[in-house]
Amino acid sequence: MKILVTGGAGFIGSNFIYYLLENRPEYETVCLDKLTYAGNLKTLDSALKSGKVTFVKGDIANRDFVDELFEKQRFDVVVNFAAESHVDRSIESPEVFLQTNIMGTASLLDASRKHGVKRYHQVSTDEVYGDLPLDAADSFFTEETPIHTSSPYSASKASADLLTLAYFRTYGLPVTVSRCSNNYGPYHFPEKLIPLIITRALNDENIPVYGQGLNVRDWLYVEDHCKAITMIIEKGRAGEVYNIGGHNEKTNIDVVKTVLSILGKPESLITYVKDRAGHDLRYAIDPAKISGELGWSPETKFDEGIKKTVKWYLENKTWWEDIINGDYKDYYEKMYSGR
Ligand code: NAD
Ligand code: DAU
Numbered sequence: 001m002k003i004l005v006t007g008g009a010g011f012i013g014s015n016f017i018y019y020l021l022e023n024r025p026e027y028e029t030v031c032l033d034k035l036t037y038a039g040n041l042k043t044l045d046s047a048l049k050s051g052k053v054t055f056v057k058g059d060i061a062n063r064d065f066v067d068e069l070f071e072k073q074r075f076d077v078v079v080n081f082a083a084e085s086h087v088d089r090s091i092e093s094p095e096v097f098l099q100t101n102i103m104g105t106a107s108l109l110d111a112s113r114k115h116g117v118k119r120y121h122q123v124s125t126d127e128v129y130g131d132l133p134l135d136a137a138d139s140f141f142t143e144e145t146p147i148h149t150s151s152p153y154s155a156s157k158a159s160a161d162l163l164t165l166a167y168f169r170t171y172g173l174p175v176t177v178s179r180c181s182n183n184y185g186p187y188h189f190p191e192k193l194i195p196l197i198i199t200r201a202l203n204d205e206n207i208p209v210y211g212q213g214l215n216v217r218d219w220l221y222v223e224d225h226c227k228a229i230t231m232i233i234e235k236g237r238a239g240e241v242y243n244i245g246g247h248n249e250k251t252n253i254d255v256v257k258t259v260l261s262i263l264g265k266p267e268s269l270i271t272y273v274k275d276r277a278g279h280d281l282r283y284a285i286d287p288a289k290i291s292g293e294l295g296w297s298p299e300t301k302f303d304e305g306i307k308k309t310v311k312w313y314l315e316n317k318t319w320w321e322d323i324i325n326g327d328y329k330d331y332y333e334k335m336y337s338g339r
Pocket of ligand 1: 009013037038083086104126180
């Protein structure tokens with residue numbers, strides 16, 4: 001089985017490559033990644049040494065390059081993680097989100113069709129459903145929830161989902177789509193909430209909390225996500241959407257306080273800042289379809305996963321210090337100064 005993992009030098013894609021190495025040693029993996037600010041080849045060091053993973057640098061939206069790669073490699077399965085993934089960046093500069101997330105997906109779909117890929121899997125997000133109210137704790141996203149996006153990021157991801165499903169209906173390309181809630185775990189880029197809290201708290205820097213910190217996210221340990229994707233590509237029905245997540249809802253302020261307490265850092269580091277434009281209130285997944293059909297359910301409770309994650313950041317300081325001491329400084333200044 002030869003599998004193409006796009007975006008495999010990023011957070012979830014790299015965890016997926018390590019998951020396959022551990023659990024599907026018979027798979028041959030090719031990672032295609034443009035190495036944007038979010039991609040990091042050091043993350044894949046030991047995967048590349050295994051001899052079962054090869055790396056190709058390139059842009060999923062470069063059609064000629066993608067076509068040539070598919071012609072040469074003859075992939076059985078394609079899993080598309082490659083994306084611009086940060087909501088705040090999409091509010092500042094939407095264009096690259098349209099280019100990578102929509103045009104890049106279209107280029108992969110065409111190559112998959114032309115070269116007879118047996119399963120194309122699109123990694124999507126619960127953000128395509130918009131948000132749920134804060135005062136209706138028993139409301140959840142199901143696969144039937146209408147698409148109702150809030151940010152340029154989520155609109156670009158929804159466009160890619162619709163295109164993927166259209167290739168099933170129109171051309172019979174065997175596709176699946178998964179829509180997952182917020183992930184956390186190793187190799188998470190420090191622009192996102194949880195690694196931002198950990199890395200800033202360890203440096204005794206203030207923690208910016210948007211609005212009042214009452215927005216709710218449904219946190220999923222990244223390894224649980226990787227297991228779900230593996231089950232979908234192996235056993236999921238073509239043409240179907242599967243939601244991934246499961247009842248680990250927390251307010252942002254609770255997450256911040258939990259991490260500070262694990263690290264033994266004071267709550268005085270918390271700084272409330274101007275809210276994100278269009279900020280989604282609450283995400284919460286109903287995982288009934290994937291658990292009923294494929295037998296998946298999340299194995300890592302938040303209390304356990306967050307401790308493992310903090311431990312990983314403590315033990316892998318060079319990984320994140322190299323990031324926050326580079327271009328990231330300018331990013332942080334631009335996004336947060338005077339906020
Ligand atoms: P990430 O930003 O950490 O990684 C994205 C990777 O894609 C990087 O390695 C980057 O270099 C690569 N990339 C970007 N543009 C590319 C291009 N044009 N061609 C090739 N490679 C390119 O993102 P992530 O958090 O790992 O998210 C992975 C996928 O999962 C995304 O599609 C995202 O929408 C989706 N998702 C993420 C979460 C989450 O909580 N992080 C939850 C649900 C869904
Ligand atoms: O739900 C899945 C989505 O989760 C993925 O599709 C996205 O790729 C991923 O980035 C994530 O989106 P969020 O916007 O939910 O994640 P983020 O870490 O940016 O923010 C989480 C919450 O924390 C959100 O309510 C905004 C808030 N926040 C975030 C940052 C970066 C803060 O309060 N302060 C911050 O500095």
